[in-house]
Each structure stands twice: as structure tokens, then as C-alpha cells.
Amino acid sequence: MQRVTIKDVAEAAGVGVATVSRVLSGGSASPETRERVLAVAAQLDYRPSALGRNLRQRRTGGLGLLLPDLTDAFYGALAEGVLACARAVGEPVQVGSTGGDPEQEAELVGALLEQSIDRVVAVPSGSQESWTPVARAGMRVVFADRLPEAAEADTESLGDLEVLDGLRPPRRPVEVPSVLADDRTGMRTAVRYLTGLGHRRIAYLGGAGHARRVAAFGEALGPLFDDELVVLAETSRDSAYAAAAGLLQSRTDLTAVVAGGNLLGEAALLAARELDLRLPKDLSLVMYDDVPWAELSAPPLTVIAQPAREIGYRAAELALRPDLRRARSVLLPTELVVRGSCAPRRSQG
Amino acid sequence: MQRVTIKDVAEAAGVGVATVSRVLSGGSASPETRERVLAVAAQLDYRPSALGRNLRQRRTGGLGLLLPDLTDAFYGALAEGVLACARAVGEPVQVGSTGGDPEQEAELVGALLEQSIDRVVAVPSGSQESWTPVARAGMRVVFADRLPEAAEADTESLGDLEVLDGLRPPRRPVEVPSVLADDRTGMRTAVRYLTGLGHRRIAYLGGAGHARRVAAFGEALGPLFDDELVVLAETSRDSAYAAAAGLLQSRTDLTAVVAGGNLLGEAALLAARELDLRLPKDLSLVMYDDVPWAELSAPPLTVIAQPAREIGYRAAELALRPDLRRARSVLLPTELVVRGSCAPRRSQG
DNA sequence: CCCCGGCATGGATACGTTTTCATGCATCTC
DNA sequence: GAGATGCATGAAAACGTATCCATGCCGGGG
Secondary structure (H helix, E strand, O other): OOOOOHHHHHHHHOOOHHHHHHHHOOOOOOHHHHHHHHHHHHHHOOOOOHHHHHHHHOOEOOEEEEEOOOOOHHHHHHHHHHHHHHHHOOOOEEEEEOOOOHHHHHHHHHHHHHOOEOEEEEOOOOOHHHHHHHHHOOOEEEEEOOOOOOOOOOHHHHHHHHHHHHHOOOOOOOOOOEEEEOHHHHHHHHHHHHHHOOOOOEEEEEEOOOHHHHHHHHHHHHHHOOHHHEEEEOOOHHHHHHHHHHHHHHOOOOOEEEEOOHHHHHHHHHHHHHOOOOOOOOOEEEEEOOOHHHHOEOOOOEEEEOOHHHHHHHHHHHHHOHHHOOOOOEEEOOEEEOOOOOOOOOOOO | OOOOOHHHHHHHHOOOHHHHHHHHOOOOOOHHHHHHHHHHHHHHOOOOOHHHHHHHHOOEOOEEEEEOOOOOHHHHHHHHHHHHHHHHOOOOEEEEEOOOOHHHHHHHHHHHHHOOEOEEEEOOOOOHHHHHHHHHOOOEEEEEOOOOOOOOOOHHHHHHHHHHHHHOOOOOOOOOOEEEEOHHHHHHHHHHHHHHOOOOOEEEEEEOOOHHHHHHHHHHHHHHOOHHHEEEEOOOHHHHHHHHHHHHHHOOOOOEEEEOOHHHHHHHHHHHHHOOOOOOOOOEEEEEOOOHHHHOEOOOOEEEEOOHHHHHHHHHHHHHOHHHOOOOOEEEOOEEEOOOOOOOOOOOO
């Protein structure tokens, strides 16, 4: 199983390897030479080896994609978007599933580094501090769906920062472009919808990395906000269920829940059923992500639709297209799709 | 942004590059040298470049994964299995989504070839004829979930084959291992369950590449089989819905449907609702794939559960682990999970 | 004492490509 | 017509690694 190399083509065509390379990569060559080389290459079924090219150019083409969980329909759709864009520009994509674990994420980033893959779209699980170095190291990162959160204010690390600031001029922060759904208005729409139905005790059932949404939730609720009604789960169905069950069980006064993802919506539905809470009579539910089954569940779910596929596509575009080099971040609109899982708050009793 | 190379490490440690390479890849070296090299490498934060290694070894590590659609929960879970196994052995995986289109699949295989990635797990969309050459070319292929189908008997290509057979001794077929769910017993269980409930007109709503399932369906149904009650859709939600709607609309005599995948189940549910068919009173439905929402839909769906994640994991194992080189194919059990979408056939009326 | 085997080591080579640079030829300009 | 300009072309270098092979050292056996 000998591979046909550029050298073989060159010999067969009676030209130098440089000429073959030029012809194949669009450089200049005389028409007759070009034609001959192309003919020979086609006849030998020559395929340039990405290995040689990559080594020479000190970089691997292609795109890394890091996300928490392909089992989550939202990320599945997002991934499809990324793949679609990558295919459009002819780049391969290497996928890693982090399980929401910063350590695994770091490992996967390391693997990309090792492969000299220098473009990545990521749904980040790690902290901002863990991403800054990789962006600064020259990797072209695009965040999708959410931004990494600052590590919790650790006095020691703060001290470090101050020392560093004293020694060197403050480094300008690395600009990492991102493609996000507009959580602010999305959340506001949902919350207003619920408050409009008379709900006052509204909970947010979220996941790790939902700081922005929680903030938006708080902002939208205003004085009604009660931080005990915000529950964050890990990136797993079990954890989501535990969080949902815990929330519904401990806070019997709440009348509405916003689930920050389709896994969390699933969990809420399951937990509610377990506790014999009827939707929408006993509990109103708004779920993030307009997954196909939202329409099929009992009751059909009112959802905040995010353009998952487009988020992925745009993010990949930002990462791959050189003409978007200096591109800024993108905020995509969401849409409240009203179905049957919300009802006016029934009078106490 | 200069990369630290093995040469840098060698110089810093005062040894030759060969020694560094040996130490890092487990070759023999004196203990003190080894220690020094490792220390220097760690201190310089040296990461071997996959580029150099790959070129030298004329092969890229890693695994290709080709499947029809990441939006399909079944393939999402399968992909998670593949990724889990790959991570366990430290190999990156390159994912391509074919959309069920043989042409795109071929293109993606080409991309893998170009990258010198020589191991792939595939949910094949192309014909057997399109896969044989790639397996024969030395790529280590493992089929997951289904096998490629023989191209439809085309007289011309048959002629070609005969000519070739005349010229050379028949080539032994390439053994491509596979990891499949046991469609035969799975389907039989489902069909028996439905016939046991009194159903006689049972349809199979399948997708492309479901030849094996159709065969199993026919076998299980025996004399009740009616090939007009087998409908195959393309790999898309639209196509699935069209097929489902067409089936339910044209064959009002049928009382039960087996949907060959969760997308098809979705479609059947949607179409039934559109036609005001109530489940399970007017129509019984068994769906392949125990997706999380099966429990949440109205009614909860009776499903044939396939171990999607394990299928992926085992397939990746077969592709990646060298000690399984001569491994044969694997058949994994399915399970009928009875919920609420099937009922006894109501007496004609 | 000498030779030989074993082992640690480093130099050199090859992997397949792109790109730089020099060369040669032809055409254009004054 | 001579020098200048342009273009097509090929030789060679470089990318970072693994491996072959030769070298030198050591110790043990004859």
C-alpha cells in the first residue's frame, strides 16, 4: 500500500516537484505544464498528504470543537452547524466532549495543541483564567453558547495578579470572539410572560456556566428575585434530576420554573411527575431549547428557542474564515414559543 | 510564538535528539539520563508535535467517525460512546456528518485518507461497493449500527464484476468488523408484542439503510407481511414526516406502526396527531431507541432500547485497540420497554 | 591480556510537502 | 542590438519526529 507522492507525479509528468506543488495549489505555471501535471495527477489518483503539508506549514488545518455533551440535543444541533460550516470550507473537525469538566476540557485543549490545531470553537466549561493562556498562545478561540466564567475570587490569585501588575505593564486582555444567544432579552421575555400570568415565585433551574443567564434572570425578575430559587446542576442527567427534584420538593411555594436547557427541562418534567405536580395547573414550565420533542410531551412545552445550529455555524465561520479575522462577537435572537406548559397562577390553595 | 521542539530539549539536557525521543517514547536509556531529560522536558513544557511524529510514521493517530446526523439522539449517544473510548486510549477523533448521503460520505472518507487517518468507525450510508475499496486500501473500518447495503443489482456493474472475476482469481472479501444491535430478536420481540395485542396490519416506518431491519420485520411477521406497509424515508425530519404522514393517510387499515428510529417515531407521533389518530386507541406505536423523552411524551412510548452508547464504545474499541485486531463482529442485545403507546387492537369499527 | 557482547548514545536519514532562491529563456524597451 | 524585465522552472532547504546504524564504553569470559 504505497502512497502516491508528489515526487511520483513529478517524475511521471517529467517536471520538478516544485512545479507540481505550484500547479496543485494554484500557483503560476504554463498552461501546457499545468494540464499535463493535472492529467498525470488524476491518472495516478494522487492525493496530497496533509501530513507533509501540515508539517511544512507548522500548522494543521481543521477545527477543534469542544462541548459538554453530544447527548444534549442542543449541542448536537450546534455541532451540526459547526460541521456544516467546516465542510463548506473543506476543513476537518476534531470533536471532544468534556462532560462539563474543566479538567477534561484542559486535556482536550492539550490534545489540540499537540496536533497543532490552532482554531477551536468551544462551549467552555473551564474558567476564563484557563482560557486566556490558550488564546494568548495563538490559538484562535471562538466561544459558542456561553462564556467562561471568572474563577471565584481567590485572594491568593488576586495577590498574584497585583504583583504581576506591578512588574509589567498590564497585558491587554485577549479578545475572544463569541456567538451567543441573547440571554438577556430571551430571559426577560420568558420572565415577563410568567409574571404576566401572575407568577411571583419563579425558579431558575440552570446548569454550570449559566452565570449570564442567572444574571439575566435576576435582572428580569427585579424585586421578585430570590436567590434561593436559583439552582444549578452539573452537566449530567442525574445531576439535573437531583437538582430539579430538590428544588420542587423544598420549595413548594413556587409556581413556575425556567429550565435553562433541554436536559434540565426533562429533569423538571420528570421530577414534577414524580411529585404529582400537574403541568400547567400546579406548575408552569418554560424550557430553554426548542427541541423536537417539546411539541410531543405532555403537556407540550413552552420554550425559549435558540438557533442552536446557527450558533454553531456562525462560530465556526468566525474561527475558520480569515476575512472575519477581526470579527466581533455575535448575539443571536431567541424566540418564545408558547405551547401548553404555562398557565395563570391559580389562586392560593 | 516559537514552539519548543525536541531539539531544544536535547540541547538543554545536553544529549542528542535521538536520546530524547527514546526517553519520551519509552525506549532504553540510563536512569540518570532519563531523569534529566524528563526534568528538562517538563521544565520547558515540551509537547511533542504530532505533526512531526505523524509524518515520520506515515500515519496519523486518531479515529474518524462518520455518521448521518448528530441531531439524532441515537447517533449523539453513539458518538459519545466513541469519544469516551477514544479518550480512554488518548486518541483524537475527527467527526463527519454525512446527512445520509453517500456522496458526502465518500468525500469525508477522502478527507480522512488525505489526513492519513486509517481507522474509522462508520454508520455507513454508502453502498458496500463504495466501502470495499477503502477497506482494501488498508483503512481499518468498523461499521456501527448498520451494515452498508449492496448496490441495487445493476446489470452493467454485474457485467464488470464478471469480467474481473474472469481475469483474476476472486478476491477474498474484506472482513469489516461491525457492532450492531440484534435487530432480528429486537424486531421479533416488538412484532410478537404487537401481534399478541391482536394487531394484524402492522407497518414498518424505516429509514435508508434499514434493509436488515426490514428483513427482520418481514421474517417476524411471517404471513402477515405486506410490503406495501413498509415505508422508508431519507435521513431528515422532513422526509420522515412525509413518509409517516403518507403511510398513515393512505393505509387507514393499519393499526400498529414500528418506527425504526427516534426521528421516525417523532414523525409518526406528529403525523398521527395531525390526522387525529389517538395513541394508543387508534394506533399502536413501537419506536426504536429509548430516548429520554420517550417517557415524557403523550402517551409515553413503548420502545425498543438499543445500547447506543455501548455500540459506539465497542466499535471504537474494535477500531483502536490493536489487540482486538482479529476481532469479529459484535451483536448487542436490545430490550423492549413497554410504556403506554400500544393497546389491544380495538374491534373493527 | 584480549576479545567479544551488550548497552547507552548521537549523527544522520527519511517522511511529503511548501517555499525560497537561483537559473534560464523569451520578450520588451531604449 | 544590448540591457532590462518578466515568467516558468527546478534544486534545495526546512518543518519535527522516529529510527537505523555506527561509535564508544563497560564488564565478563576465555
